[in-house]
Each structure stands twice: as structure tokens, then as C-alpha cells.
Amino acid sequence: MEITMLCLIFCLNTLSSSGTKDEKGPFMQLLVEKFSIRVIPGRSQFFKYSSVSLGCESSAGGNTVKRNTSFRRQDSCSCSWGRFNGSFCTISDLYPEDSGLYWCETESGECSHAVNITVTAGSVILESPVLPVMEGDAVTLNCTTDIPSNLPAGFYRDGFFIRTGSTEEMTIHSVSKSDEGFYKCSISGVGESPESWLAVRASPPAAPPPAALLSVSRLMCHVVVGTPYLLSTILLGLIFRDRRRATQPDEEQDRSHAVIMEVE
Template sequence: MGITSLCLMLSTLVIHPNRSQFFSYDSITLTCGAAGSPGGWTLKRNTSTHASQLCDSDWGVSNGSSCVIEDVYASDSGVYWCESELGECSNSVNVTVTGGAVILEIPALPVTEGDEVTLLCSNKEGQSREATFFKDGVSIGTGPAGNVSFLKVSKSDEGFYHCELPTEGKSPQSWLAVKAGGAEPPPLMPVPRLVCAVLLVVLHVVIFIVCVNIHRKIVQHLRDS
């Protein structure tokens, strides 16, 4: 939040795969994109040991507007964003890398109100099994297939989530961000009311025409007399 508030947001940072949590040795690709400005963007990050660190050979491989981290470690946990030489920037993305046995597959990028969103509790083998899910430290239920779904996510679903597998422990917690959706089209007017409105308009037009004709006749009569 503090990073992007200091500069003009003219770029979008995309992460692949789109999730906040990763196991050690997973691979992550982060790509900067800006409409009308394909080049000149640099990926930066803040970690527990470095600030405004550029994508370089020590931890990532730069490829144009993308940065690939082939084997992530706990030290790669932090906040990532794109920045231009002119001080323009992108949204920021939080990345958490764990050496533990469980992660929560939760979108790293904000989801839109009304979207269907599924959170998955995974172990290193990627197996689906019964998992308990928590929001802001409070249990929200158990998913027998290792997942929980929001058919139409809303702003009230925003918060910190983590999960727990019975024999393997808990995942780290990550924030689920929910952004406002597009404005819904206004509801259609009921047919009876629409018919009444049309008839009322027609009546007003007819009355107006009649009044104009009467006025003309009166004026003409006065002239003739």
C-alpha cells in the first residue's frame, strides 16, 4: 500500500501462477505491463533483508519486462512491484515462500466482487484431502476435498486466510483482496409501468398538438374579425 501510494500507477504487475504462497524451490514469473509503454519497467522488491532490490542474477533472471525466479527460498518472501525511470509504478504483490509442508493457494491479485473464487489447501504432493480453513484466525469450516469456494465473492470476504491439514500442519496466512465490480445495469421498468409511461407521453403530445391548433384558430379568427 505504501509503495504504490508514492508514485503514479501506470503499470500492472502480473504473477504466474497467480497465488501468494509457494513452497521452497517452486518457480515464479513476474511480468510488468503498461498500456502504450511496453518497455522501461523494472521489477523491484522489498524483503526482510533488502529494500528496492532489482531483479538480477543473484535471485532472478530478467527477460524483458519479466523476472523469473526459478527456485524460490524463504528469503524471497516480500513485496514485489514494477517501477519506471520516471517514477511510475504498478500494483504491489505479496509473496510468501515457506519451507513447511502446507500452503494455501490463494490469489495474489485482487479478485472482483461477484467472481467465483476457490481457495485450495495443498501439500507438497498436491494431494486433495480434508482441510480446515480460517479467516482472520477464526475457523470458517472444513473442505472435504481440500478447498473452499465463494460462488460470488463480496467485499465482506476480504481478510487474512490460512488452512490446516490434520497431519501436516498449518499454512502461512495471506490476504484476499476484493475489488469493486462494474456498475450493474439499471433494472428494467416493469411492462405495465412502461406501457403507462408511453401512453402518458402520447397523451401529452396529443394535448400539445390540440392546444396549438386551437391557438392558431383563435389567432386566425381574431385576424379575420
């Protein structure tokens, strides 16, 4: 019960902060992510009357999709707003009232990260990743309209104009933390999309090599360094042995000659 209340407080705080540009947006973590929520299609904005499916990616059973919207608080997937289709909760007809936070929760009250879904009655949406993207990845933002149009789209970040695309998409080829922000787009004569937060996750640091691997590496280093000295020692020993063998017949001959001289 305490964990469930903690999830509720977290989602309420995240929902209140997602509408302000001073906050980092709705992509935050409450607990260590043992599982995650999956959104199909994987974007954060949807047209009215479109559909979306949400599922919990976890090996453990008993997970359920929950949401927190301005219409309902701490509400589980049910016939009132969605229906289960296999392991997914599907909303067939989205309405602006379905905008809000969605997350997965276990029977014990553990929560996944939350995603912010926006449903608009307008004619333009921005198709942007609903989950955080990895630093260095290529990210494409699509400005989509439900009205046929060949007009270029304008893109904005944090309210400032970025560029006008020759098409309805804009690609960030190597995204970084500096690219985080609230993005939206507009098409002249058609309309403007809502804003969505683009979250960028820093690349994980390279894992240090295991201790056993370090020991093997050090051993190999010692072998490589010490091999020339060992070979030199062996070579000198062989040369000394050959020279000693070559001198032994002369020494024996001198001794024999000395013995003969003494006898005489």
C-alpha cells in the first residue's frame, strides 16, 4: 500500500510538472527499472479517434497498465477507457481527455517509468519518441497532418524556431543532452501541433574489465616483455655450450701429449 501511494504521488507530481518548461518533463524514474512500458505506435502524440496499445515488458506476471489524466486519477485499464488484448491495453478511440501519464505497475506496487501521451483534436501532430533516446542515436521528428498537404513544416524547441524542413520531417543525426526540450511543429495554413518532451539518456559508461581478465592481461604483458630476455639467455647458453664442446678435443689432445712426454 505504501508503494502504491508513492506511485500515485510520483505520477501526480510528474503530471503537474509536464506542463511547465522549467521542469525536465515527464520521463522520470521512480524505482529501478525492472520492467518498462511499451507504446504502439511508439510516439507521444495522437489524433482524436486514433488508437494506441500499451503493454508491460516484464518477465513477471501480474502487471497492469495504469494512467493518470485530468479526467481520472490512478485508474487501471478497464472497460471504462481501454480493453485488454493479450498482454496489451488498447484504447480504440482516443479523446483529448485521454491525455496524461501512463505506466506499468506490479501487484506489489512497483512502478515503471511513466510516459506522457497527448491527444489533440487539431489537424497537426508531432511524431516524436515517447521513450528516452540514447545519446548519439539518430532521431527523426515527423510533422504529420490529417489534411493532405505538401507544404514544408516548421520545427520549434522550447518555443524557439529551429528550422523549416523541405519535407515534413527533421532529423537529429547524433542527439545529445543539449537537444533535450519541448518540441512542436507547424504547417502554414493547417495548424500547429502540441508540445512534447524529447528526453535524451546519457550513454552508459564502458564497464570495467573483470578482475580475472585484468590478471590474464597483466600475465600476457609480463610474458611479452620477458620473452626477448628469456630467448637471449637461452641463445647465449647454447653458444657457450657449443664453444665448450669445440674446445674439449684440443684440451684432451694436449693432455695426451703431456702424458707421453712425461713417460719418455
